[in-house]
Amino acid sequence: xxxxxxxxxxxxxxxxxxxxxxxxxxxxxxxxxxxxxxxxxxxxxxxxxxxxxxxxxxxxxxxxxxxxxxxxxxxxxxxxxxxxxxxxxxxxxxxxxxxxxxxxxxxxxxxxxxxxxxxxxxxxxxxxxxxxxxxxxxxxxxxxxxxxxxxxxxxxxxxxxxxxxxxxxxxxxxxxxxxxxxxxxxxxxxxxxxxxxxxxxxxxxxxxxxxxxxxxxxxxxxxxxxxxxxxxxxxxxxxxxxxxxxxxxxxxxxxxxxxxxxxxxxxxxxxxxxxxxxxxxxxxxxxxxxxxxxxxxxxxxxxxxxxxxxxxxxxxxxxxxxxxxxxxxxxxxxxxxxxxxxxxxxxxxxxxxxxxxxxxxxxxxxxxxxxxxxxxxxxxxxxxxxxxxxxxxxxxxxxxxxxxxxxxxxxxxxxxxxxxxxxxxxxxxxxxxxxxxxxxxxxxxxxxxxxxxxxxxxxxxxxxxxxxxxxxxxxxxxxxxxxxxxxxxxxxxxxxxxxxxxxxxxxxxxxxxx
Numbered sequence: 001x002x003x004x005x006x007x008x009x010x011x012x013x014x015x016x017x018x019x020x021x022x023x024x025x026x027x028x029x030x031x032x033x034x035x036x037x038x039x040x041x042x043x044x045x046x047x048x049x050x051x052x053x054x055x056x057x058x059x060x061x062x063x064x065x066x067x068x069x070x071x072x073x074x075x076x077x078x079x080x081x082x083x084x085x086x087x088x089x090x091x092x093x094x095x096x097x098x099x100x101x102x103x104x105x106x107x108x109x110x111x112x113x114x115x116x117x118x119x120x121x122x123x124x125x126x127x128x129x130x131x132x133x134x135x136x137x138x139x140x141x142x143x144x145x146x147x148x149x150x151x152x153x154x155x156x157x158x159x160x161x162x163x164x165x166x167x168x169x170x171x172x173x174x175x176x177x178x179x180x181x182x183x184x185x186x187x188x189x190x191x192x193x194x195x196x197x198x199x200x201x202x203x204x205x206x207x208x209x210x211x212x213x214x215x216x217x218x219x220x221x222x223x224x225x226x227x228x229x230x231x232x233x234x235x236x237x238x239x240x241x242x243x244x245x246x247x248x249x250x251x252x253x254x255x256x257x258x259x260x261x262x263x264x265x266x267x268x269x270x271x272x273x274x275x276x277x278x279x280x281x282x283x284x285x286x287x288x289x290x291x292x293x294x295x296x297x298x299x300x301x302x303x304x305x306x307x308x309x310x311x312x313x314x315x316x317x318x319x320x321x322x323x324x325x326x327x328x329x330x331x332x333x334x335x336x337x338x339x340x341x342x343x344x345x346x347x348x349x350x351x352x353x354x355x356x357x358x359x360x361x362x363x364x365x366x367x368x369x370x371x372x373x374x375x376x377x378x379x380x381x382x383x384x385x386x387x388x389x390x391x392x393x394x395x396x397x398x399x400x401x402x403x404x405x406x407x408x409x410x411x412x413x414x415x416x417x418x419x420x421x422x423x424x425x426x427x428x429x430x431x432x433x434x435x436x437x438x439x440x441x442x443x444x445x446x447x448x449x450x451x452x453x454x455x456x457x458x459x460x461x462x463x464x465x466x467x468x469x470x471x472x473x474x475x476x477x478x479x480x481x482x483x484x485x486x487x488x489x490x491x492x493x494x495x496x497x498x499x500x501x502x503x504x505x506x507x508x509x510x511x512x513x514x
Contacts, residue, residue, distance in 0.1 A: 240297060242283075249337040250330050252309075256338050257283040259293040259303040264346070271301035271352035272342060273508065274335060274368075276361030278487055279321045280312040289358060289484045295501050299509070302346060306338050308360070317363035318387030331364060332371045339375060351513045356380035356504055358481055359409065363387045366433055369396040373440075377513035380504040383479050385409050386433035397511040398437040399470045401500050402430045403477025403492075411473070434460075434471050441467035452497035455482075466514035470507065472498065 240262035246253050264270060273296070277286035283305030287293045296303035308314045309329055314322035316329045324331060339353060355376055357365040362384020369379040370390035378397035383406055404411045413429035438446075444462030451457045454476055460469040474482060478492025483499030486492060 242293070245341065247337055247341045249334045254307065254309070254334055254337075256304055256306040256341075258342055258346075259287070259296050259305070260346070261296045261300045261302065263297070263300045264302070266347055269347045269349035271299075271354065271508070272339065272348045273301055273303055273505075274338070274353075274355040274357075274365075275303055275305050276315060276355065276357030276364050277305070277308065277313070278357075278359030278361050279308075279314050281308065281358075281361070281487070282313060283307060285487070286358065286361065289481045289487055290356075290501050291484060292356070292501060295505055299505055301352075301505075302342065302348065304338060304342055306335060314360055315364040317360060317367050317384075320363055320387050321360040332368065335364075335368055335372065336375065349512075352377055352508070353513075354378050354380070354508045356382070357384065358382045358487065359384055359479065366390070369398060369437065378508050378511045380500075380507070381433070382481050382500055383409055385413070385427040385430065386436060387427075390436050392440050395441040395464055395467050396437065397441065397467045397469065397507070398434070399468075399472070399504060399507040400430065400434055400437075401472045401474070401482055403474040403480065403495075405476050406479045406492075408479045430471070430473075434458075434469065438463070438469045441469055443467075443469055454495065455497050466511065468507070468511055472500070472503070474498075 241260060243258050243260065244255060245258060246255050248254075261270070273292065275283075275286050275290060275292045277283065286305050287303070292303045306315075308322075308324060309331075310323035312322055314320075314324040316324040316327075316331045319325065323329075335355075339348075342348060343350075353375055355365045355368045355372075356379070357363075359382075362381035363386070364384075365379045365381045366384060366386045367388050367390075368376055370386075370388055370392050373392035373394045373396045376396055378399070380399045380401075382401040383403065402409075402411050408416055409427055410416060411430050413427050413432070415426045438460045441460070442462070442464040443460035446458055446460050449457045449459070451472075454474060456473045456475070458471040458473070463469060472482070474495050474497075477495050480486060480492040480494035481500055482495050482497070483501065484494050486494065
């Protein structure tokens with residue numbers, strides 16, 4: 001079905017549409033009958049009268065629908081009106097298919113059909129409103145501006161309350177123009193104007209909401225920055241709680257958590273134990289699998305949990321692990337900064353600073369023993385291999401735990417049976433690391449002791465005064481913290497025959513730095 005603004009099938013693309021418009025330059029052309037000539041002359045006279053704003057001569061009655069009935073027929077004896085434009089003549093009457101306010105969306109209907117106009121009048125097929133918006137034929141009813149009705153003579157009068165034109169409040173719509181144009185693109189100009197106004201208001205509202213939201217985010221970010229700045233130098237916290245801290249190290253902000261024992265009152269120096277998590281771990285995980293915070297409360301030392309770097313948090317232990325090793329992050333300097341930062345806030349015994357860790361954390365503890373022997377008194381690696389060339393500046397005591405069935409870091413060394421991403425694919429045996437610590441401590445012999453059904457304790461003998469080296473081998477043990485909890489869901493189940501945390505603290509307490 002062709003729309004009101006589409007060309008008729010078979011017409012030339014360049015042929016102009018026929019539009020019935022009143023002659024604005026002079027008298028109307030002669031009609032086929034005297035009655036038509038008189039009617040056209042009346043339209044012209046009314047048109048000039050409206051332009052000069054003077055009363056109209058004897059206007060013809062408007063076409064209005066009778067009460068409770070459909071559209072009214074033309075007055076008796078009224079002429080059939082001028083020929084319809086090609087668009088309407090070829091297709092039929094114009095009917096509104098969608099209403100919005102005083103406007104309607106116009107569409108050409110079936111030939112001979114009649115339908116209400118935009119102001120509710122019935123438009124007979126013979127006098128249907130033209131499809132071209134620029135012309136209104138004499139002798140027809142058509143929707144006017146803001147709900148007015150155009151008489152058959154061409155005069156317009158308000159269809160509703162006394163409404164004023166927005167363009168000139170002093171004039172009525174009918175006084176502003178004699179022939180009212182049909183809606184542009186199916187919508188009345190007044191409705192379109194109000195639509196643009198609403199759109200503008202919506203855009204302004206959205207801009208205000210966005211501005212307020214951005215401002216709120218900036219305020220929240222500023223407050224977050226203030227909190228971070230405040231945590232870089234915290235005052236000593238209440239005993240028995242965990243304190244997260246941010247420290248600037250190696251050009252970036254790093255974090256750690258310090259657990260203050262319930263007995264701490266700042267009156268005497270206390271030991272400090274660095275507790276290092278494994279790959280993809282955290283301070284919370286390190287404490288969960290080891291129970292070191294509970295031991296801190298019982299023994300009265302500070303338990304400090306440094307956090308690895310990257311999405312899958314790791315430490316650079318040398319050949320392992322993850323992004324920390326790939327980017328050669330200086331985690332040794334980070335640990336030094338952590339010890340210095342904690343010592344600035346709490347009273348720390350410099351002769352009793354230790355490091356313990358699991359998996360990647362155990363490897364980092366080995367490396368700290370090699371490169372921080374001036375600070376650390378002892379280390380306690382659990383399930384980790386030595387991953388660097390080690391030449392400590394001085395002796396360091398060490399207690400080591402490892403299971404013979406560990407598939408991630410094999411007890412006997414070699415390729416790992418299970419290799420998580422970013423870990424070394426081949427390790428030195430546990431005996432290599434134990435031999436390094438025994439040599440640096442001046443040990444000359446070794447004794448073995450069966451402490452439980454599956455746990456053997458090896459103690460190196462003949463060491464320098466104040467130093468010691470021990471190895472706990474768990475026969476059939478996996479990659480786990482003895483006496484603790486699995487490192488992850490589905491991880492190796494630790495043995496319960498010994499509790500590594502208790503043994504570690506007893507060893508630390510017996511081996512301060514001489």
